[in-house]
Amino acid sequence: SAVISQKPSRDICQRGTSLTIQCQVDSQVTMMFWYRQQPGQSLTLIATANQGSEATYESGFVIDKFPISRPNLTFSTLTVSNMSPEDSSIYLCSVRLAGRFQETQYFGPGTRLLVL
Amino acid sequence: RKEVEQDPGPFNVPEGATVAFNCTYSNSASQSFFWYRQDCRKEPKLLMSVYSSGNEDGRFTAQLNRASQYISLLIRDSKLSDSATYLCVVNQAGTALIFGKGTTLSVSS
Numbered sequence: 001s002a003v004i005s006q007k008p009s010r011d012i013c014q015r016g017t018s019l020t021i022q023c024q025v026d027s028q029v030t031m032m033f034w035y036r037q038q039p040g041q042s043l044t045l046i047a048t049a050n051q052g053s054e055a056t057y058e059s060g061f062v063i064d065k066f067p068i069s070r071p072n073l074t075f076s077t078l079t080v081s082n083m084s085p086e087d088s089s090i091y092l093c094s095v096r097l098a099g100r101f102q103e104t105q106y107f108g109p110g111t112r113l114l115v116l
Numbered sequence: 117r118k119e120v121e122q123d124p125g126p127f128n129v130p131e132g133a134t135v136a137f138n139c140t141y142s143n144s145a146s147q148s149f150f151w152y153r154q155d156c157r158k159e160p161k162l163l164m165s166v167y168s169s170g171n172e173d174g175r176f177t178a179q180l181n182r183a184s185q186y187i188s189l190l191i192r193d194s195k196l197s198d199s200a201t202y203l204c205v206v207n208q209a210g211t212a213l214i215f216g217k218g219t220t221l222s223v224s225s
Contacts, residue, residue: 033212041217042203042215042216042217042218043203043213043215044215045212045213048212058212092160102165103148104162104165105162105213106162107160107161108159109158109159110158110159
């Protein structure tokens with residue numbers, strides 16, 4: 001399994017500002033993912049971040065709004081830029097590890113963001 | 117059509133009850149199937165993978181019907197601690213997971 005930590009665990013921000021969320025994993029992983037979970041909704045993938053290459057964004061998400069860094073195999077950051085109240089959500093970092101029979105995906109505890 | 121659809125819920129059952137959740141997926145190329153559990157204000161955690169032959173883990177039984185693109189989760193002898201949201205999850209090889217909206221289970225004494 002993987003132990004994933006995220007910072008900050010929660011924040012309240014003013015609109016127009018930016019917040020950078022950090023994700024640290026206790027083992028080296030190739031694939032890291034950033035998800036968003038809005039209130040009462042399921043998880044939506046924002047982007048896939050592989051070390052050594054640019055992040056791949058899903059439809060509806062762009063690099064200017066959600067820049068991602070992946071400097072090494074255990075760490076990644078997601079920035080929520082120029083925030084608006086619609087960005088209020090839980091942001092989750094996730095990694096995929098190879099298991100005996102198949103890959104398993106693990107999630108960090110999430111960052112709860114409230115934009116005023 | 118949504119990629120992964122689940123029973124809307126919520127399911128409110130007494131302790132000891134048997135409850136079943138259903139899920140359908142739209143992409144016939146999906147290769148891996150999972151049930152995740154998410155407790156209130158917590159991150160999702162893998163409950164069990166779903167194999168073609170069906171699989172059981174204690175009180176939990178998962179089944180897959182590829183022809184119908186249908187997945188199920190059966191919980192027997194429900195416990196209070198089973199109260200959570202259960203997420204149906206699918207993916208193709210090498211791609212990210214696709215999550216259903218989840219089904220909420222509330223077990224009462």
